[in-house]
Amino acid sequence: MAIAEKGKQHLIDPGICIRCNSCEEACTISAITHDERNYVVKPDVCSECRDCVPVCPTGAIDNWFAIVPGEAWSIEEQFSWDELPAPTAAAPPPQPAIPQEVERLTAEATAGQGGPAPAPWSAEKPAVNLYTEKNPITATVTGNLRLTAEGASADIRHIILDFGGAHFPLLEGQNIGIIPPGSDGKGRPHFVRLYSVASPREGERPGYNNCALTVKRVVEDHESRPIRGVCSNYLCDLEKGDKVQVIGPFGANFLMPNHPGSSLMMICTGTGSAPMRAMTERRRRRRELNEGGSLMLFFGARAQDELPYHGPLMKLPQEFIDINFAFSRVPGEPKRYVQDRIRERHEDVWRHLNDEECYIYLCGLKGMEKGVDEAFRDVCRLHGGDWDKLLPQLRGKGRYHIETY
Amino acid sequence: MSIDYSQKIPNNVNLASNKTLQRALEHWQPAFLDWWGEMGPDKSTTADVYLRTAVSAEPQGWAHFDYVRMPDYRWGIFLAPAEEGRKINFGEHMGQPAWQEVPGEYRSTLRRIIVTQGDTEPASVEQQRHLGLTAPSMYDLRNLFQVNVEEGRHLWAMVYLLHAHFGRDGREEGEALLERRSGDADNPRILTAFNEKTPDWLSFFMFTFITDRDGKYQLAALAESGFDPLSRTCRFMLTEEAHHLFVGEQGVARIIQRTCEVMANEKTDDPVRLRALGVIDLPTLQKYLNFHYSVTSDLYGAEVSSNAASYYTNGLKGRFNEAKLEDDHRLDSENYSILDVVDGKIVERQVSALTVLNERLRDDWVKDVQAGVSRWNKVPEKYGIPFRFTLPHKGFNRKIGIFADLHVSPDGRVISEAEWQARVADWMPTAEDRAFVQSLMGRVIEPGKFANWIAPPSRGINNQPVDFEYVRFN
Numbered sequence: 001m002a003i004a005e006k007g008k009q010h011l012i013d014p015g016i017c018i019r020c021n022s023c024e025e026a027c028t029i030s031a032i033t034h035d036e037r038n039y040v041v042k043p044d045v046c047s048e049c050r051d052c053v054p055v056c057p058t059g060a061i062d063n064w065f066a067i068v069p070g071e072a073w074s075i076e077e078q079f080s081w082d083e084l085p086a087p088t089a090a091a092p093p094p095q096p097a098i099p100q101e102v103e104r105l106t107a108e109a110t111a112g113q114g115g116p117a118p119a120p121w122s123a124e125k126p127a128v129n130l131y132t133e134k135n136p137i138t139a140t141v142t143g144n145l146r147l148t149a150e151g152a153s154a155d156i157r158h159i160i161l162d163f164g165g166a167h168f169p170l171l172e173g174q175n176i177g178i179i180p181p182g183s184d185g186k187g188r189p190h191f192v193r194l195y196s197v198a199s200p201r202e203g204e205r206p207g208y209n210n211c212a213l214t215v216k217r218v219v220e221d222h223e224s225r226p227i228r229g230v231c232s233n234y235l236c237d238l239e240k241g242d243k244v245q246v247i248g249p250f251g252a253n254f255l256m257p258n259h260p261g262s263s264l265m266m267i268c269t270g271t272g273s274a275p276m277r278a279m280t281e282r283r284r285r286r287r288e289l290n291e292g293g294s295l296m297l298f299f300g301a302r303a304q305d306e307l308p309y310h311g312p313l314m315k316l317p318q319e320f321i322d323i324n325f326a327f328s329r330v331p332g333e334p335k336r337y338v339q340d341r342i343r344e345r346h347e348d349v350w351r352h353l354n355d356e357e358c359y360i361y362l363c364g365l366k367g368m369e370k371g372v373d374e375a376f377r378d379v380c381r382l383h384g385g386d387w388d389k390l391l392p393q394l395r396g397k398g399r400y401h402i403e404t405y
Numbered sequence: 406m407s408i409d410y411s412q413k414i415p416n417n418v419n420l421a422s423n424k425t426l427q428r429a430l431e432h433w434q435p436a437f438l439d440w441w442g443e444m445g446p447d448k449s450t451t452a453d454v455y456l457r458t459a460v461s462a463e464p465q466g467w468a469h470f471d472y473v474r475m476p477d478y479r480w481g482i483f484l485a486p487a488e489e490g491r492k493i494n495f496g497e498h499m500g501q502p503a504w505q506e507v508p509g510e511y512r513s514t515l516r517r518i519i520v521t522q523g524d525t526e527p528a529s530v531e532q533q534r535h536l537g538l539t540a541p542s543m544y545d546l547r548n549l550f551q552v553n554v555e556e557g558r559h560l561w562a563m564v565y566l567l568h569a570h571f572g573r574d575g576r577e578e579g580e581a582l583l584e585r586r587s588g589d590a591d592n593p594r595i596l597t598a599f600n601e602k603t604p605d606w607l608s609f610f611m612f613t614f615i616t617d618r619d620g621k622y623q624l625a626a627l628a629e630s631g632f633d634p635l636s637r638t639c640r641f642m643l644t645e646e647a648h649h650l651f652v653g654e655q656g657v658a659r660i661i662q663r664t665c666e667v668m669a670n671e672k673t674d675d676p677v678r679l680r681a682l683g684v685i686d687l688p689t690l691q692k693y694l695n696f697h698y699s700v701t702s703d704l705y706g707a708e709v710s711s712n713a714a715s716y717y718t719n720g721l722k723g724r725f726n727e728a729k730l731e732d733d734h735r736l737d738s739e740n741y742s743i744l745d746v747v748d749g750k751i752v753e754r755q756v757s758a759l760t761v762l763n764e765r766l767r768d769d770w771v772k773d774v775q776a777g778v779s780r781w782n783k784v785p786e787k788y789g790i791p792f793r794f795t796l797p798h799k800g801f802n803r804k805i806g807i808f809a810d811l812h813v814s815p816d817g818r819v820i821s822e823a824e825w826q827a828r829v830a831d832w833m834p835t836a837e838d839r840a841f842v843q844s845l846m847g848r849v850i851e852p853g854k855f856a857n858w859i860a861p862p863s864r865g866i867n868n869q870p871v872d873f874e875y876v877r878f879n
Contacts, residue, residue, distance in 0.1 A: 013864075015863065016655070016863060016864060018647070018650055018651050018654050018655075018777070019776060020621075020647035020650060020651070022643075022644055022647050026464045036776075051464040052464070053468075054464055054466075054467040054468035055464055055467055055468070055644055055647075057647040057648035057650070057651040058651045058655070058864075059864045059865075059866070059867070059868060060864075062868060082783060100869065100873060100874070103470075103869075104471060104472065107469065107470065107471060108471070111460065111469065115466070115469070
């Protein structure tokens, strides 16, 4: 659909553009053209694919004006400009910038798939960045439960935050930012840390303005060297009634489809289960609506007692969710990872990959990305498919989402 | 194809499948890093810089922004995606499939072309290595570092071609590229303009606006090459080069804007007074423009060139936008108009188009520079200031080609040695001008703050605010 029909227009700022032709070169649908004076975008051709945005060396390309549908500026008008016109009345007020640390963390989390994929077409429109570092919201802790067994090496907690009377809308898959109090060794305030919400949009408990987080106490880094995670330890030590500074919500891509009949394939390890729990819980609460679609979960952990939400998961009926655990440190048993389970279930995985209604989510440690990618490749090969061809299609349709850390 | 960052040398050319080549490049890599340590940006090794790194050569993966500590920047080898069934589109081999390997008869010529292009890349890093110490803002410091790492990557691109396609000779040339030094009396860089100093930020912006634009036109002509690996390499480099042109164009525009602001506020155009107020007067900016424009013009070589003709006929180097031009792409019977000097007068003359391809590429570049200068002129226009920047005549201050032995004024008159000497201080930066510009250089690195002589940009990098912390000092 052309962007103009959506009440938007893509414009190039002639005051910044250096006329390098990179955008016109990058545009595969010839929506960009130029004369001696300006580079311009054809409102009836541009599809908002944004292929031209990364190649622009100036940022001049990145202007998206709200317009009254049918009243886009013609290319002739654009050719005559020396600068952009003032935004029209229809344009929404400018949003505050997403904090740089949040941008950085998001970029890192989605780097494995080359940046965020578009959200599913039917996803609820998310609210983003309502509270920033300059005006955080204060939430109150109303619960802090240990999810892993007392003897387990990992201390993973289910923490419930209440936003009181403040408006803090959240969707499954979105993140919130926590700012730990105090400062680092150099006297600088701590960086914000992002946590994916583990509760569905109506809150951990419907009717209450709250959300849940899944937090693992960090006591070692990725290479098993001892390190004390500032924010995770702060959160894990919180008690009922404590106040927490929160910013967000963040994330407009890793979202679940809303339409009846849509299915989910979820692959996670450890606290990467948070968004999966949120989505599963959303579907569980709507079961009686009989909206159709299925849920398939691949969940990896070292051992059963280190798996957050194991108990509640086991109570879910098999016809509601197809659960596949993979444990990598069970004494006397071979190490099994999520990718092994994906390979074992290749028939169903292949069916889901090719089901236009199935949306796939991957969340957990960065290390899992490669293994899962290879498993999908193997599944495709086994069934005569080509993962390299399929993946861009999945991404393009908002059917494949990665968030790893 | 995405870029494989798990390799020692990130690449999208499946380097791991050619062990000999991989080993050769891995052998060159530490030498490159030593060179970067010695000749790369001064005192930059402890900073985290908000840089753009390609994660794939496709549009969406092209610009990944993150903080990178400069010595840890992942230089690698990226070629634009292959074009299925690409054909040579000019010269005597027109219509034949593009070459994936170097044809034996063009081996030494192609090697020279690649070495000459490759030599400019480390040269400009060397020329700019002290600028970080006098950055007018954190934003500009970040842009300088981005330019520097990309010049470093362009060197990698050329060295890859030398290693992959020119055997032992290529490897030796790769080493020599790290041994020459800009401005070194004994072992200088190949092209004159790349042995000039870039002593201050005005020079840096002029250089990136004008001289990097020569780079753009050379790369664009090589992107047409029948030698496909060279073409694909240059196509990817062009996208990076555009950023350098941007840094230059808006850098100078911001200097002009700041001067115009002060001129309008103080209601003066007196250079002495403006200098006392700490901004660079417009006539001085014009002199810098004259200098950089004329010196860079020489980079295209002599107007009439049999070398350029044979590069074209042999399918090694095309014209700018060759594929989009509508003619026979052989130039057997086409004419082209050039300037010549007859009896002390400058005249136009029609010559065989094939013999003046350097001039044609220079003309394409002139047109592009002129368009940028016209955009600069919108700044004084907006402030109601009558001053307009102009490009000097093509013959002004030339050391190569038809005008080399003459003196030509900026307005295009052939003048005597005496008149040249009497007027040159009006046309080119004097030692005093340079000392004044130098005196303004001081380091401003607080986020959102800018030196007095330059206006902030209207927009930050990657949609970040202008006062974003583009560089984190540790």
